[in-house]
Amino acid sequence: MFLVLAHLLLNHLLLYFWLGCSAFRRRSSSAATLMLSTLTCVAPPSPSASPLPPPTLQIHSNRLLRQNNRYHINTHDVKILKANPARTRSTLLLFNMCLQFYVGAGLMHEAQSLFDEMPERTLISWTILMSGYTRHGPAIKTLMIFLYMIQDSSYTSLQPDSFVFATVLGACAASRNLIYGRQVHCRILKTDGIMDSFVENALVTMYASCGSLQDSSHAFSCILWPNLVSWSSMLSGYTQNGLEKEGLSLFCDMIEAGIQPDVFASSMAIGACAKLSCLDFGMQVHCSTIKMGFVSSLFIDNSLIDFYASCGYIDLSRQVFDKMATRNLVSWNTIISGYVHNTHNHEVLKIFQTLMHEISNCDEFTLASMLRAITDLGSLNLGKEIHGYILRAGFESDLYLISSLLNMYIECIELDGSGDVDAVVPKLFKVHLKEGGFDEFIIVSILKWCSLQSDLRLGQMFHSQIIKFDLKPDPYVISSLIDMYSKCGMILAARRVFVRIKNPGTVTWSAIIAGYCWNGCFEEALKLFREMQLAGAQANEYTYTSVLLACLALLDAKKGKELHCKILRTGYGSNVAVVNTLLKLYSKVSHHQQALKLCSLIPEAEVSWGFLIEACLKAKDHESIHKLLLSIQRSQGDLDPTCACLILSSCANPVLLNVGTQAQAYLTKRGLISDPSTRNSLITMYSGCGEIAASVTAFKQMHEKNSVSWTSIISAKVDHGYPLEALDLFTQMQLKNKLPDSTTFKSVFKACAQEGLVDKAFHFFISMDEIYGIEPSVEHYCCMVEVLGRAGMYEEALEFIDEVIPFKPGSLVWRTLLSSCRINGNMKVAKYAIEKLLEVEPDDFAANRLLKQVLLTLGNWKDALKLKTKNNFVRANSSWIEVRNTIYEFASDQIPMKEVFAEVAILEEKMEALGYVADRNHLLHDSEEAECGTGLYHNEIKALAFGLISLTRGMPIRVVKNVRMCRDCHSACKFMSTFIGRDLTIKDPCNFHHFRDGKCSCRDMW
Structure with missing residues (x-):
């Protein structure tokens, strides 16, 4: 500010003191040039006249007029010279005028050359040259010239005035030369009558720019009557040195002192609020700027854009940007930087396109922000495009851009791995070494x-x-x-x-x-x-993240909880990286409820949803999955195909069908549904929801089907009781030259088991190794045991286990054989299987449960009761049903509502009229069910009854059960399907049961 005032004062001194204050008439440019060129030869000088000025002055004058338009110089003084050359009585004045123009144009080399040629120099001459170096640099030259001026014996009569000292202090501030600044301050104190507002404000600015806030504050306190420039200088010092709180306190003091802030002071206060993320105070300053009439100020608007973006309110930032009457490149850079800060990287690309369309120009700051956004997106191709633009625009030597390019290529290298990147990065290193060292x-x-x-x-x-x-x-x-x-x-x-x-x-x-x-x-x-x-070293977010990853790898929940407490004490409890790592740890160690609580600590867009979904799937927490999927849709965060697959896979449950269809619509809107892996997950999702028709439709709509696609639809057909269609699809897959994998063969073996195709199963089993080179795993051997067991070929199954399986049979093999005995009621093989199973796993509760079910099937109540007394543990038995976007759970120990109890009684009455008789052989399925006296009061029947009284007539009923469905409930559901007038689907851990017209899709074999 003081430099501007000094510049204006110098102009006025030149114009009015030497030239006078009268108005001059305009002359044509050609006439002015002619008169100026003849200035040195108007008449022979008298003996007493001063000598003619040197020829160089005429050269400088003509050059000044020629370059006037080229450098866009303010030509007011030139017009005066054109109109009144005869009135210029001193060549010194003309020297100073030319010197002033060179400095104004930033032509410091020409200014220095002219200054060296001057036969005489006044204080004005020295001040003009020093102000030029202070303004255009290098500022150190100002200090050298000042030192020369005060030490040269030829100019001992020249005493620096306040303008000179203000200029020199400005150079000290620009070069951050605190030692020289203090020396100048000492000289000022020794000079009487020189301390005025220009010098006082310059001292405050100099000390603040050099980082000496204590000296700056002392200089400010010595000002008796600080004006707006004084307050603004001190405020600038605080904000530039990272003391934003002190700056805002000073801003309040300024207002209390009766000084009304101007545009610059208000913009600095808003900038301080941006750095502190102080929303309330910043909004108050915003309101005050509106009252003071600064609505259309570029400084204020640009500061507001940065302020709201820094506080996380990017929408308000965009509103300020959109309402701006005029925008400069700083405005565009600020809104782009704001979007980058708030990780709205796709919006950054749109804003950049608009910028290039409207003004077709950008600078290094725009490009640096673009590179940051592209780095976060991991888009190497976009980064290469920006690199090409940097080369075309001539920014290839800008160190900051080279640094940003290096960072972009290094961060994106793992996503591409192309050879040209390996060549580009070393070249950038060489450029940086050449330019920056x-x-x-x-x-x-x-x-x-x-x-x-x-x-x-x-x-x-x-x-x-x-x-x-x-x-x-x-x-x-x-x-x-x-x-x-x-x-x-x-x-x-x-x-x-x-x-x-x-x-x-x-x-x-x-x-x-x-x-x-x-x-x-x-x-x-x-x-x-x-x-x-x-x-005694303090941990930060990177330390905690690494240590938590170590706990995650070791599955050390205890150490993880200890670290969580320490994290909360040290203030990192809401750090995104730390919270997400904690979330992964709790998810892996089966503490999914604790992981869910962490979601509220960070923005929804930053949550690692995939791990939460996996944890809830593992815990079979359907209600939490439902809530998570709704949160994902609200968050609008960045999703990749992997997360999209997890979202759809988590919906593979009959009670989450509505959420699954919403998820499909959401992913379609986000453009992720076209990815092949996402389409495959869509097939699995609809299959898991019991909608086999929708699963087939999703398969047919795929333009390119890979092996996973075929495997998914084959598995879907098997799960829903369509084994022959599954085998037909397998044949089509082979004809399409799609190679099956181990998962495909497991589904094929299950299809053969359901249809009793033993020979075909063995044909596929042999071809799996000989044709496709897939070595059978333990699961494949178990599938073959199931094929033989379901066909009643128990001797062949035992022979297969003893002679074909190349390893000692484990619990999975014997459990598979025991399960087939339950279906066919073979007690002899069942007892043999349970003996072998208990040899491998003596405490296997599932084995006892399976044996109990076999005993109940054969009516052996006495042995079943003994087995139950021996093992008192009863697995929690629950069923779920979804009604109007709410999931209801029916537990085995839950007393049913009166309406449900009444509906079950009505259903029982109708079934008995059709010939239903309760199968009491299965009342020992759970102890609390035995007390009810009939399987009609098992929780899946309660859920079914609730669906009948809650859902609109004709709507399908879908129930999920966490244990195998008993035979009495299965029989009851077949009876009910003949008169309830709607499709009924019950999913247990073994099968889908689609009941329709008195039949079940499982063929009573599950």
Whole structure:
């Protein structure tokens, strides 16, 4: 501000003091040029007249007029010279005028040349030149000229005035030369009568720019009557040095002192609120700017855009941007940076397209923000396009852009792996080394590149360069070295680098802990964390993330909970990376309820939904899955095909069919449904929901079907009791030259078991190894045991187990054989199977349960009661049904509602009229069911009755049960399907049961 005032004052002195204050008439450009060119030869001088000015002055004058339009100089003074050359009585004035124009145009070389040619220099001449170097740089030259002026004996009569001191202090501020600034301050104090508002404000600015806030505050307190410039200078000092709170306090003091802030002070206050994310105070300043009439100020609007974006209110930021009457490139850069800050990276691309369409121009800051967004998106192709634009626009030597390009290529390299990237990155390194030298950034970037490429040789070479040049041990360089050695598998070399550091800080500790985790040394990582705590180093979010990953790998829930408590105490309880790692840990150790509580601590868009969904699926928590899917749709966060597959897979449940269809619509809107893996998950989802027709439709709508697609639809047909159609699809798959995998063959064997096709099953079993090269696994052998057992060929099944299976049969093999005995009621083989099973797993509760069901099938109540007394554990028995987007659970120990009880009684009456007789052989399925006296009061029947009284007439009823359906309930459902007038589907862990017209899709074999 003081430089602008000084410049204006100098112009007025030149115009009015020497030239006078009268108005001049306009002359044509040609006449003015002619008069100026003849200025030096109007008449022979008298002996007493001053000598003619040197010829160089005429050259400078003509050059000034020719270059006037080229440099867009303010030509008011030139017009005066054109119109009144005769009135210019001193060549010194003309020298100063030309010098002023060169400085105004930023032509400091020409200005210095003219200054050196001046036969005489006044204080104005020195001030003009010094102000030019202060404004255009290098500022150090201002200090050199000032020193020369006060030391040269030829100019001892020139005493610096307040304008000179203000200019020199401005140069000290620009060059951050605190020592010189203090020396100038001492000279000012020795000079009487020189301390005015210009110098006082310049002192405040100088000390603040040099980082000496204490001196700046002292200089400000010495001002008796601080004006707006004084307050603004001090406010700028606080905000520039990271003391935003003190700056806002000063802003309040300024208002209390009766000083009304201007545009610049208000914009600085808004900027301080942006850095502090102080929404309330910032909005108050916004309101005050509206009252003061600063609505259309570019400074205010640009600051508001940054403020709202920094506070996370990007929508308000966009509103300010859209309402701006005029926008400059700073406005566009600010809104783009705001979207990048709030990770709305796709919106960044749209804004950039609009910018290039409207003004077709951008600068290095725009491109740097674009590269950040592209890096977050992982889009290497877009990054290459921006790189090409940088080269075409001439920014290839900009160090900041080179740094951003390096970071983009390094971050995206794992997603592409193309050879041209391996060539581009070393070229960027060479450009940076040429333009910026061998600094910490280039070392960190190269070491990061070596880490990603596992290039140990290059990393060791740069390590030797660090030692050779004896660079200061920067923590980030050291951590990059540790990371490089760790990623290259040289954990001992990384440890040697670490132990040589005296008093390692948080960054270094975090790097070595992460290195041990990377190399699978999780126990050692935990030990290092304990050493870090004993050393007194403070952990940060990266430290906690690495240690939690170690707990995750070790499945150490206890240590994870201890770390969680420490994280809460140290203030990282809402950090996105830390919370997501905690979420993964709790999900893996089956603490999914604790993981669900963590979701509220971070924005929904940042939650790792995949791990939560997997945890809830593992726990079979259908209600939580329902809520999670609704939260995912609300969050509008970034989703990838992997997460989309998890979302659809989690809906593969009859009670989540409505949510599944909503998820399909949502993924279609997000453009993810066209991915082949997502389409395959859609087939599985509809199959798991019991909608085999929708599953087939999804399969037929696929343009390109891969092996997974065929396997999914074959498995769906088998699960829903269509074995022959499944085998037909398998034949079509072979004709389409799609190779089956081990999962495909498991479904094929199950289809053969359902249809009793023993010979065909063995044909496929042999071809699996001989034709397709797939070695049978334990699951395939179990499938063959099931094929033989379901066909009643128990001797062949035992022979297959003893002679064909190449390993000792485990619990899965004997459990499969026992299950087939339950279907066919073979007690002899069942007892043999249970003996073998208990030899392998003596405490297997599932084995006792299966044997009990076999005994009940044969009517052997006495032995069944003994078995039940022997094992008092009863598995929690529940059924679920979805009604109007709400999932209802019916537990075995739950007393039914009166309406449900009444509906069951009505159903029983109708079934008995049709010949239904309760099968009491299965009342020992659970102890509480025995007390009810009939299977009609099992929880799946309660859920079915609730559906009949709650759902609209004709709507299908879908029930999920977590244990195998008993025969009495199965028989009852077949009777009910003849008169309830709607489709009935019950899914238990073994089968889908589609009841219609008195029949079940399982053919009574489950």
